[in-house]
Amino acid sequence: MQYYSLQKQSPNVDFKTAAITGQAPDKGLYFPSEIPQLTAATIQRFKTLSKGELAFEVMRPYVGDSIDDATLLQICTETINFNFPLVPITENIMSLELFHGPTLAFKDVGARFMSRCLGYFSKGTNQTSTVLVATSGDTGGAVANGFLGVEGVNVIILYPKGKVSPIQELQLTTCGQNITALEVEGTFDDCQAIVKEAFMDVDLNKKYTLTSANSINVARWLPQQLYYFFAWQHWVANYGDDVPMNIVVPSGNFGNICAGMMAKASGLPLGHFIAACNANDVVTRYLATKKYEVRQSVATVSNAMDVGNPSNFVRIMEIMQSNFSALTNALTSYQVTDTDTKATIARVYKTFNYLLDPHGAVAFVAAEKYLATRPDARAIILETAHPVKFPEVVEEAIGEQLPIPASVQFLLDKQKVAIPLAPSYTAFKAWMMQ
Numbered sequence: 318m319q320y321y322s323l324q325k326q327s328p329n330v331d332f333k334t335a336a337i338t339g340q341a342p343d344k345g346l347y348f349p350s351e352i353p354q355l356t357a358a359t360i361q362r363f364k365t366l367s368k369g370e371l372a373f374e375v376m377r378p379y380v381g382d383s384i385d386d387a388t389l390l391q392i393c394t395e396t397i398n399f400n401f402p403l404v405p406i407t408e409n410i411m412s413l414e415l416f417h418g419p420t421l422a423f424k425d426v427g428a429r430f431m432s433r434c435l436g437y438f439s440k441g442t443n444q445t446s447t448v449l450v451a452t453s454g455d456t457g458g459a460v461a462n463g464f465l466g467v468e469g470v471n472v473i474i475l476y477p478k479g480k481v482s483p484i485q486e487l488q489l490t491t492c493g494q495n496i497t498a499l500e501v502e503g504t505f506d507d508c509q510a511i512v513k514e515a516f517m518d519v520d521l522n523k524k525y526t527l528t529s530a531n532s533i534n535v536a537r538w539l540p541q542q543l544y545y546f547f548a549w550q551h552w553v554a555n556y557g558d559d560v561p562m563n564i565v566v567p568s569g570n571f572g573n574i575c576a577g578m579m580a581k582a583s584g585l586p587l588g589h590f591i592a593a594c595n596a597n598d599v600v601t602r603y604l605a606t607k608k609y610e611v612r613q614s615v616a617t618v619s620n621a622m623d624v625g626n627p628s629n630f631v632r633i634m635e636i637m638q639s640n641f642s643a644l645t646n647a648l649t650s651y652q653v654t655d656t657d658t659k660a661t662i663a664r665v666y667k668t669f670n671y672l673l674d675p676h677g678a679v680a681f682v683a684a685e686k687y688l689a690t691r692p693d694a695r696a697i698i699l700e701t702a703h704p705v706k707f708p709e710v711v712e713e714a715i716g717e718q719l720p721i722p723a724s725v726q727f728l729l730d731k732q733k734v735a736i737p738l739a740p741s742y743t744a745f746k747a748w749m750m751q
C-alpha cells in the first residue's frame with residue numbers, strides 16, 4: 318500500500334515512512350492510495366472471526382510489506398487485548414464502551430498500535446526517534462502508556478498545568494523510563510504551538526529524529542477502524558443484517574469518526590454517521606451552510622473535543638471525493654451545549670442507571686436528536702472515555718462521588734514527576750538542546 322499526501326506536493330510513501338514521519342513534507346495528511354474493498358463473502362466470514370484475527374485481516378492491506386504477517390498479528394492482538402462491550406442504555410440507543418483499555422480512553426487503541434509499529438521499525442537500527450506530543454488530557458496518557466518501555470523511542474509530552482484532571486495527570490507523569498512529561502505554564506494551545514514549531518526547527522531536527530503521535534499519523538488513525546468492526550459483529554449477532562447500525566461519534570479532530578467512515582467505504586455495512594460536537598461546531602455549521610469557517614477553539618466540559626479546526630476533516634472529504642451531497646447523505650452533525658451535556662449526564666444516570674462521561678453525553682444528545690424523527694431506527698454512541706477521567710463535571714451532575722476503578726487505583730500511590738516549563742518555544746528549545 319502506498320500513501321499520498323492530500324496536499325499532492327510530496328512523493329508517495331509506504332506505511333513505514335508514513336508512520337515514522339507522521340505528516341508529509343508538504344504538510345499534507347497521508348491517505349491510502351486505494352481503500353481496500355471487502356467482498357460479500359469476506360464480510361460474511363468476518364462475522365465469526367476472533368477479534369485478533371479480524372484486526373489482522375483489516376490492517377493487513379494498509380500495512381503492506383512494511384511489517385511481516387507474524388509480527389502484525391502479534392501487534393494487532395496486543396493492541397486490542399481488552400473488551401469493547403456494546404451496552405444497551407435505552408430501547409434504541411446502545412453504548413459502545415471504548416474505555417476498557419489501560420488509560421480508560423479510546424485513544425489507547427491507536428496509541429498501542431502506533432507504538433508497537435514504531436518499536437518494530439526501530440529494531441536493528443541504532444537510531445532513536447523522539448515522539449513529541451501535546452495533550453489536553455487523554456492523548457498524553459494513552460501515548461505514555463503505549464510507548465512505555467519501547468526501545469529506540471523516547472516520548473516527550475507537553476501538557477497545560479492545572480488543566481488536565483488528576484487521573485489524567487498521574488497517567489502521564491508517573492511512567493518514568495523513556496517517557497518525560499513537561500508541565501507547561503499555559504494552555505493546550507501553547508503546548509501545541511511549541512510542538513508545531515519544533516517540527517520546523519532546523520537545529521532540533523539535526524539533533525533528533527522527531528515524530529508526531531497525534532491522530533494525523535496513519536498508524537494511530539487507521540487502527541481506530543477496528544472497534545467499528547467489533548461493534549458490527551455484536552450488532553449482526555443481535556439484530557441480523559437488516560437493521561442499520563447508525564453510529565454517533567463525539568468528535569473533536571474527527572479522526573475517530575473518519576476511521577469509521579473508512580471502514581464503511583471499504584464495504585463494512587454500517588448505517589448513517591452522526592458527528593456529535595460541542596460549541597466547537599465548524600463541521601455542524603459546514604453541513605448546514607456549505608461554508609467552512611474555522612474559529613478559535615472555545616473551552617467546554619467535553620474538553621477533548623475543543624478543536625477549532627479539525628485536522629482529519631480533509632480525510633472525510635477525500636473519502637467523499639469532495640462531493641458535498643455525498644457527504645450530507647453519509648453524515649449528519651449536531652451541536653450540543655454544555656448545559657444539555659451536564660443535564661444529560663444527570664438524566665441518563667437517573668432514568669436509565671447508566672453513567673455517561675461528558676463526551677458520551679454529547680453523543681447521547683445527538684443520538685436522541687437523530688432518532689426523534691426516526692422512531693423505528695436504532696443507534697450506537699461511542700463512549701470514548703471513562704467518566705472517572707472527568708470527575709469535576711460528572712460528580713457535580715449526579716451529586717455523588719465516583720469510585721476509582723481498580724484498574725487506575727495503583728496510580729494514586731505514585732509520585733508525579735514533571736519538568737516545569739515556561740509557555741515559550743525558546744524555553745522548550747533551550748531544554749531540548751542542553
Ligand SMILES: *Cc1c(COP(=O)(O)O)cnc(C)c1O
Nearest residue numbers: 455569570571572573621701702
Ligand atoms: C480525543 C477524544 C475525542 C475526540 O476524538 P477525535 O478523533 O479527535 O474526533 C472524544 N472524546 C474523548 C474522550 C477523547 O479523548
